[in-house]
Amino acid sequence: MFANLRQSIADWIFRAKVPETPPVTLAQRRIFVLPTKQGYFFALVVLVLLLASVNYALSIGFVLTFLLASMGAVALLHTWRNLAHLKLRPGRCDPVFAGDTASFRVVLESPSRERYAVGIRRRGEIPAFVDVHATEPTVASLAVPTQRRGRLRCGRLEVFTRYPVGFFHAWSYFDFGLSVIVYPRPDPTAGLPPQQSTSGGDEGIPVPGDEDFALLRGYRPGDPPRQIAWKALARGDDLLTKEFQSTASAELWLDWIDARAPDPEGRLAILAHWVIETERLGQSYGLRLPGVSIAPGRGEPHRNRCLEALALHGEGTAP
Amino acid sequence: MSGTLPNAALDVRNVMWLLAAMVFVAAPHATRLPEWVGVFFALVVAWRGWIAWSASRNPPRWLVVALTVAAVAATLFAYRRVTGRDAGTTLLVLMAAMKLLEMKTSREVVLAIHLGFVLVMTNFLFSQSIPIAIYMFVCVWLFVATLVGYHRGVGRSPTIRERLMPAGMLLLHAVPLMLVFFILFPRVQGPLWALPQDARAGLTGLSDTMTPGSVSQLIQSEATAFRVQFDGDIPPFSRLYWRGPVLWAFDGRTWKVPELSAAGSMEYSRAERPVRYTVSVEPHGKHWLFSLDVPGTLPRGAGIRHDLQMRSIRPVDTRIRYEMTSYLDYRYGEKLPSTFRALGLSFDERRNPRTVALGRQWARESAGPAQILNRALQLFNAQFTYTLEPPLLTSDDPYDEFLFEVKRGFCEHYAGSFALLMRAAGIPARVVTGYQGGELNPLNRELLVRQADAHAWVEVWLEERGWIRVDPTSVVSPDRIDSGINSALGPIGVIPSLIAADRLRVLANLRFAWDALNSQYNQWVLGYNVDRQRQFLANLGLEISDWKKLALWLTGAVLAVGGLVGLALVLRDLPSRRDPAVVAWDRFCAKLAGTGIVRAPHEGPLDFLARVEAVRPAVAGEAREITGLYVEARYGAGISKREGRDLLARVRRFRGRGPFR
DSSP states (O other), rough: OHHHHHHHHHHHHOOSSEEEEEEEEEOGOOOOOOOOOHHHHHHHHHOOOHHHHHHTTOHHHHHHHHHHHHHHHHHHHHHTTTTTTEEEEOOOOOOOEEESEEEEEEEEEEESEEEEEEEETTTTTTOOOEEEEESSSSEEEEEEEESSSSSEEEOOOEEOOTTTSSEEEEEEEEEEOOOOEEEOOOGGOOSSSSOOOOTSSSSSSEEEEEEEEEEEEEOOTOOOOGGBHHHHHHHTOEEEEEEEEEEEEGGGGEHHHHHTSSSSHHHHHHHHHHHHHHHHTTTTEEETTTTEEEEEEEEHHHHHHHHHHHHHSSSSOOO | OOGGGOOOSOOOHHHHHHHHHHHHHHHHGGTTHHHHHHHHHHHHHHHHHHHHHHHHHOHHHHHHHHHHHHHHHHHHHHHHOOHHHHHHHHHHHHHHHHHHHHHHHHHHHHHHHHHHHHHHHHHHHHHOOOHHOOOOOOOOHHHHHHHHHHHOOOSSOOOHHHHHHHHHHHHHHHHHHHHHHHSSSOSSOOOOOOOOGGGGTTOOOOOEEOOTTTHHHHHHHOOOOEEEESOOOOGGGGGGEEEEEEEEESSSEEEEOOOOOOBBBOOOOOEEEEEEEEEEOOOSSSOOOOESSSSSSOTTTTBBEEESSSEESSSSSSOOOEEEEEEEHHHHHHHHHHHHHHHOOOOTTTTHHHHHHHHHHHHOOOOSSSHHHHHHHHHHHOEEEOOOOOOOOSOOHHHIIIIIIEEOOHHHHHHHHHHHHHHTOOOOOOEEEEEEEEETTTTTTTEEEGGGGEEEEEEEEEEEEEEEEEEEHHOOHHHHHHHHHHTTTTTTTOOOGGGGGSSSSSHHHHHHHHHHHHHHIIIIIIIIOOOHHHHHHTTTTOOSSSSSHOOOOHHHHHHHHHHHHHHHHHHSSSSOOOOHHHHHHHHHHHHHTTTTTOTTOOEEEEEEHHHHHOOOGGGHHHHHHHHHHHHHHHHSSSSOOHHHHHHHHHHOOOOOOOOOO
C-alpha cells in the first residue's frame, strides 16, 4: 500500500523531461524520502516504550525512548545523505540475442563519501545493489531478460536506498533513454544461405572490396590500418592506402526472399543465423530486407550492423 | 519487500550478531527471573546459533507452536498471571527466544531487533543504575549495528567496523535531539494506569512495625535511603536524627504505627537553630518522608501527623526531592490530650511481666520522672552490649528475655524495652524509627544516608517539658551516635562490603566520587520529574505554566536542533569546497582585471603570466611567484598547507598597479 502511495506521489511530483542529459546529479530537491513499513513499526515500538516510561516513571526509559526516536529522525537524514549528490551516467548497454539477458548499465559516482547499498531498479522489478566508492565510478548492471527482438527500452529507473537502518526509503528517478538492441534469436536449423544465382554472369562489376589489390591512393582518415601501405611508408612515401576490389560474383547477398519461413519473425531468425554463419566463414556478405539494403562487407561492425537491421526491422530506422 | 534489502537471505553472521545482542540484553535478567527462564533462553539461542552455523532447517512449525504454548503455560504456572513486572518480563524474554527460533527472513530479523529494544526497557524496570544504563546503551548500539548489517553489505557480510561505525554515528547524531526531548518533553505525575503490584518489589526501607530483629536486617543493606544537601553548616553528627514512622501501639512484642492518624501542626513553643536542607529520597513504596527533628516546613504533597511524622499523600514510588527546614532546639507538646496520654501508656499487662514489674518498682522508688530515666539509662550502660547479631528472642516475653537474660542487642531492643519500662513506670513513651547520622561525601558535601543507618529511639513525655528524645542506644554504644554505624561495629565490621574497607583512603575516595556521580545522576537524570523540570526550566528563564506551552517549546526546540543537525550533515556533504588555490588565483585575476589586464577565459595561467610580464614588468616578479604556486597546486604535485597560506598572503598583498609598458 505504502509502495503504491509512494509511487503515485512520485509520479505526480516527478515530471522531468526525458531523456535527461547525463550526468544527472541527485540534487536535494529531486530526492524523495518516505518511511517504510519497518519505519512505521519502529515508530509504534517507540510509542510503546514511551507509554512504559511514563507509566513506570522510568527516567532512563525516557532517555532510551528519546534516543531511539531521535535516531529514527537522524536515520532519515542518513538515508537521504546516502543518495544526495550522487552522480549518474549511462553505461554501455550491449546488444543481446532475444532470450538472453540484457544488461542496462548505469555508472554511479560519489563526489564525497562512499555510498552503501544503493539500489537501481525498473518499476516492479528486482533491483541491482551496489556500493559506490568515493574514488572510482561504480557500475550498476541491471539484468533484464529479453523475449522479443527489437529495441528494448529501459524506461525510467529508480535509484533508491534504505541504508542504514531501513526505516526510510529515499529515492529518485532518472531516465537516460537507455535501450538495448535485441537481435533476433538465430534459427540454427536454417543451414547455410543459398549460393547466389549470379545475376551479372562473369562480367562482374568491380566493387570496392578486399579481394584483389587494385591501386594505391592517398590516405584518408578512417582507413583500416591493415590496408595502409607500410612498405611504401618505410620507403619514405606519404601515407598511402592500398585499395582492393572484389567482384560482384564473389559476394553473397542474404535476402529476405530467400529466407523461407511462414512468418516475418521466422525469416529474421533465419537471416540472423545466416549472418552469423557467413561471418564465421569469412565471406563477404550483404543484406537485403524490404526497404533496407546493406552493401556487402565483412567484420564485426558489419555483422552488428546487419544484425541491428534485422532487430529493428519494421520498427523504423536506427538512430 | 524482499527486493529492498541488498541481502534478503539470512546470513550466518547477521544471525550471530542478533543472537549476541539478545544474549547481552537478556543476561541481567538471569539473576532476576526464575532459573528455568535463563536455561530455556540459553538453550534456544544455542539451538538457533547451531541452525545458522550448520545451515540446517528451522524447527517445524508445530514444534515452535508447542514450545510457545509451553512457555506461556510455564509463566502462568510460575506467577499465576502473565501481567506484572516479573511475569511480563519473563513472557517477553521467552517470546523473544521463540521469535529467534522461528525467524527465517530478514524481515523477521527486524522484528526481533524491535523486540530487543523492548527488552532493554524491561531491564530498566529492575534497575536504573549507572552501570546498567551504560550496559543497556551498549546493547542498543549492538542492536542498531545488527540492523545496519542487514541493510549494508552488497554481496558480502559487512565487517564489525562496517556495522558498529554507522550505528555509532547514527546514535551519536541522535544525542542532541534526545537531550531536547528529555529536557522539554512534558512529564506527568504518576502512572497512567495502575502499576502491577510487583512494580516496586524489592524496595528496602523501614516498615510501619518494629519487632526485635527487624531493624538489624536493614543494617545489612548498603542501599541508599536518601541523600541530603545542607544549606550552610552541617549539624553535629549526634544531632542527625532523621525522623520516620512513630510507633505507639504495642502488643508485647511488636511496636506499630497507631490507627489514630489525627493531623498535627508544627506549632512549637520553642523553635531555634533552624537548619535548611534538601532531601532526595529513594523510592521505598511507603508514605513517610524524613526530616530532622523537628520539621518546620512541609514538602509539597505531604501532610504531618500529630506525632510529627511527615507523610506523602502518594506512596514514594519514585525518587522525590524536597526542601526542608528543621529546628534542632525545640520544645513542643506540653499539653498532652488524654487520648494520646492513654495511648502512650498502654501495654499488655500479661506480657513481659518482669520488665513491667521493674518499671513499676522504679516508679515507686523514684522521686520523679528524671530519676526513672536515669535509672534506666544506668542499667543499660552498666550491663548491656551493642551487637548487630543478637540472639533470637523466641519467648512470648521477648523484652523480659532481652533485659534479664541475653543483655545483648541492637537499637530496636533498647528502644523497645526502654519504652516499655517507661510506660510501666507511668511515663508516656513512644518509639520513633528512622535513620541516624549518615556519611558525608567530602567531594560534594552531601550526606548519604543508607539503610544501614536505620535506627530506633524513644520519645518520652514529661510534664512541663513535652516530648523529649531519649536514645538508649547512645548510652550503650556512644560511638554509634557520634560517628556512625561503622565505628560502632569496630574495625572488622559486620558488613562485608566496601563500607568496611573504608580504612583505605583510596577506596574511600573512589567511593565518594562514585557517590557524588550517582547523586548527580539521581538528581538530573532519574529524578527529573514534573517539579524538577519546572524548576530547571525556570532557571533557564522559561516560565512554563502548563504542558501546552511546554509542548510548543518542545516542538520549536526539536525543529531548531533537528534543523541544525540536518544542516551540519548536509553542509558537510556538499560537493567539495573550493580549492583555496583556486580562490587565491581568482582573486589575483580579479585584482589584475581591476587594473586593466583581463584574463581571457581560454587563457591558461602560464599564457596569462607571459602577457602580464610583457605588459606590466613592475609586477612580474610577484605575479611569477603566485602563478608558480598556483600551477604547482593545480597541475603539479600539489602544495603544502603552508605554501597554500603563503599563496593567499601573497595575493592579499599583491597590488596590480604599475606603469603599462
